[in-house]
Every structure is written in structure tokens, then in C-alpha cells.
Amino acid sequence: MNVKKEFPLLKSKVVYLDSAATAQKPKVVIDSVKSFYETSNANVHRGMYDLGEKATDLYESSRTNVANFIGAGTTEIVFVKNATEAINLVANSWGFVNVKKGDKILLTELEHHSNIVPWQLLAKCVGAKLLYVPITKDGELDKKEFSKLIKQKPKLFAVTHVSNVLGTINPVKKFIAEAHKNKVLVLVDASQSVPRTKIDVKNINCDFLVFTGHKAFGPMGVGVLYAKKDLLENMPPFLGGGSMIKQVHLQESTFADVPARFEAGTPNVAGAVGLAKAIDWLQEKGMGNIQQHEKELTKYARKKLKEEKAIKLYGSENNAGVISFNLGDMHAHDVAAVLNEENICVRAGHHCAMPLMNKLGVPATVRVSFGPYNSKDDVDKLMSAIQRAKKVFRL
Numbered sequence: 001m002n003v004k005k006e007f008p009l010l011k012s013k014v015v016y017l018d019s020a021a022t023a024q025k026p027k028v029v030i031d032s033v034k035s036f037y038e039t040s041n042a043n044v045h046r047g048m049y050d051l052g053e054k055a056t057d058l059y060e061s062s063r064t065n066v067a068n069f070i071g072a073g074t075t076e077i078v079f080v081k082n083a084t085e086a087i088n089l090v091a092n093s094w095g096f097v098n099v100k101k102g103d104k105i106l107l108t109e110l111e112h113h114s115n116i117v118p119w120q121l122l123a124k125c126v127g128a129k130l131l132y133v134p135i136t137k138d139g140e141l142d143k144k145e146f147s148k149l150i151k152q153k154p155k156l157f158a159v160t161h162v163s164n165v166l167g168t169i170n171p172v173k174k175f176i177a178e179a180h181k182n183k184v185l186v187l188v189d190a191s192q193s194v195p196r197t198k199i200d201v202k203n204i205n206c207d208f209l210v211f212t213g214h215k216a217f218g219p220m221g222v223g224v225l226y227a228k229k230d231l232l233e234n235m236p237p238f239l240g241g242g243s244m245i246k247q248v249h250l251q252e253s254t255f256a257d258v259p260a261r262f263e264a265g266t267p268n269v270a271g272a273v274g275l276a277k278a279i280d281w282l283q284e285k286g287m288g289n290i291q292q293h294e295k296e297l298t299k300y301a302r303k304k305l306k307e308e309k310a311i312k313l314y315g316s317e318n319n320a321g322v323i324s325f326n327l328g329d330m331h332a333h334d335v336a337a338v339l340n341e342e343n344i345c346v347r348a349g350h351h352c353a354m355p356l357m358n359k360l361g362v363p364a365t366v367r368v369s370f371g372p373y374n375s376k377d378d379v380d381k382l383m384s385a386i387q388r389a390k391k392v393f394r395l
């Protein structure tokens with residue numbers, strides 16, 4: 001793909017291999033945010049003047065854009081600040097109504113902390129128990145164990161679509177069908193998959209889906225919760241305040257219809273506008289093309305990394321553009337520091353997935369992740385920087 005020139009930040013000498021942490025932004029997205037503030041800035045759903053209506057129209061049309069992108073209805077989309085907030089919303093709103101003492105919630109060993117900790121907080125409060133689908137040695141979810149655990153009829157199965165550490169692509173559609181047979185609802189964390197695969201929520205039939213805008217080439221500070229309409233309509237508010245009410249009295253209030261019920265306070269309008277532009281950009285480039293490009297880069301990089309004896313690679317070939325490895329016995333932070341001297345940006349650490357690190361038996365890994373702006377040339381630069389790191393560490 002020939003899109004690097006559309007990303008202002010990548011005109012510098014950095015080799016950006018950390019898109020799983022946050023994606024770089026194309027100029028059209030940056031311009032859309034700037035243009036919102038220069039030409040349309042007003043608060044939404046309240047200004048009785050043309051500018052206020054313009055801002056409201058932009059905000060609501062961004063919601064429609066997001067909805068169309070993932071095959072949802074417009075009122076099934078709630079704007080939040082990120083994926084973390086979306087999961088906390090479900091845990092606090094749906095969770096406190098539906099999860100009771102002795103109930104179970106099923107998670108997996110591949111989850112990001114944001115799909116673990118909110119459930120721990122809920123489980124502790126109500127006296128529920130968390131169960132985990134284990135991973136195989138290839139970094140795939142163990143499907144046999146999943147089939148056993150789902151028969152225990154947890155209240156919810158919350159699973160990542162693509163692992164932010166190993167890049168594993170989970171067969172969520174199959175999992176959801178099996179969960180539904182057992183009357184279990186499913187939340188999909190699509191933070192890593194929305195930027196690189198086409199998702200249709202009606203087709204996979206998930207009950208909840210969350211993603212974060214900044215990994216999908218949108219601005220930071222905007223994220224999305226999708227929930228099936230009948231679920232959302234029966235959920236109580238998560239945050240209280242302005243914009244989410246019908247009537248406020250001294251002792252009690254009535255609440256707005258969805259999705260406004262879940263959007264208390266002034267929303268990130270410019271963020272929503274920028275995310276809608278990012279979605280236009282993704283669609284213009286073609287989700288299929290992006291997926292294919294990242295798949296080829298991943299294959300190329302894994303092959304090169306495997307050729308290095310000092311490198312231990314984690315995860316499977318069934319991978320969506322995210323690769324974890326370690327170099328000899330060196331701590332990942334030290335490796336990343338040497339790569340940084342060559343202007344190579346990689347993530348090193350536990351990647352907000354400490355339970356997965358424990359399972360892999362390491363404190364940290366180096367993680368390389370691709371975006372549509374990366375090329376084989378970037379992989380070659382990474383490999384020569386690794387050669388330098390080997391010399392520095394005498395490996």
C-alpha cells in the first residue's frame with residue numbers, strides 16, 4: 001500500500017512499528033478535527049442557533065457513519081472515551097443488574113487488562129466468579145476448554161477479537177454461536193480488529209462490541225460501545241449528569257432514551273467527527289487491502305525473525321499484524337532502547353496483559369505491530385537494528 005505520504009508524522013525519520021498501541025493519523029483526520037474547531041464548534045443537543053445545529057448534525061452523522069461501518073443501527077452506538085470506558089460501562093450498567101452472587105463471567109487468558117479489571121471489580125462487589133479460557137502453546141484459545149467452560153453457563157463471555165500481544169485472531173463468530181446455544185451473552189473487544197478487518201456485528205451476532213478510536217486512525221479520547229438495541233434499552237445509566245436525562249427533580253430523575261442515556265456531559269464532538277473521517281479513510285483504502293497488506297508484512301517479519309537464533313517468537317501464524325518476541329535473555333526494555341537509537345518505535349513491556357505474560361513465563365516482550373503505512377523496508381530496518389542490539393548485548 002502506498003499511503004505513508006498521507007501521514008504527516010511519518011515524514012520524520014521514525015520507523016513506526018507500534019500501531020497496536022495507537023495508530024498514526026492521516027492528514028484528512030487531523031484536518032477534520034481542525035476544521036470542526038475552526039468552522040463548527042458549538043455544544044451539541046442544546047444550542048438553539050444554526051451553529052449549534054451544525055455541530056449536532058456533525059456529531060450525529062458521525063454516529064451513523066460508525067454504525068454503518070460495523071453494520072449496527074444508529075441508536076445502538078454509544079460514544080465513550082475509549083474501549084476501557086465502554087467495557088466499564090457494560091460491567092457497571094448491565095453487569096450490576098444481571099450478575100448476581102455465585103454467577104460466573106467467562107474471560108480468556110489473552111485479554112487486555114481493560115477486559116479483566118472491570119469484571120474483577122464487578123465480581124468482587126456482587127460475589128461472582130471469573131473463569132478463563134486457557135491458551136494453547138501456540139497462543140490460540142483452547143477451543144475444547146472453551147466448550148467445557150461455556151456449558152457452565154456464565155452470564156457473559158468477554159473475549160478479544162485480536163490479541164494485542166500475540167496478534168492471534170479469535171474465531172469470534174463460532175464462539176458466539178456456541179455461547180448463544182448455551183444462552184450466554186458475548187462481548188467482543190474489537191480494539192485491535194476494527195482497524196484491520198471488516199466487522200459486521202449482525203453477522204457475528206455479538207451482544208456487545210467495543211473499540212477505541214485512536215487505534216483505528218481516529219483521534220484519542222473517543223471510543224465506541226455497540227450493544228443490541230433491546231439490551232441497551234434495558235440498561236440503567238452508567239454516568240449521571242447533563243444530556244442523559246428527561247426530567248430532574250430534587251430526589252430523582254428520569255432518563256433519556258438510548259444512546260443519549262449513556263452520554264452524560266459534553267461529548268468529544270471533534271473526536272467523533274475525526275473518527276468518522278478515519279472510517280471514511282479506511283473504507284476508501286479498502287479493509288480487504290489493509291488486511292492483506294498487514295498479513296503479508298507479518299509473514300515477512302515472522303520469517304525474518306525466525307531466522308535469528310537469538311530470537312524467541314511468541315504466538316501463532318494465524319496472526320493479524322502483531323508480533324511479540326524476546327532477544328536472548330535481554331529484558332525487552334533494553335532491546336527497545338537500542339532499537340530506539342535507530343529511530344525504531346516498538347513497544348516493550350507487559351502490554352497491559354500481565355496474566356498472559358505469566359502464562360508465557362516472561363515479564364515482558366518486545367512487540368512489533370503494523371499499520372497500512374508500513375513496508376518491508378521498515379521490517380528490514382528493524383532487522384538491521386536487531387543485529388546492532390545483538391552486538392551491544394554480545395549475543
Ligand SMILES: Cc1ncc(COP(=O)(O)O)c(C=O)c1O
Pocket residue numbers: 020021082083084085112114115160162163164189191192212352
Ligand atoms: C485488545 C485491547 N483492548 C482494549 C484496549 C484499551 O484501549 P484504550 O486504552 O484505548 O481504552 C487495548 C489497548 O491497548 C487493546 O489492545
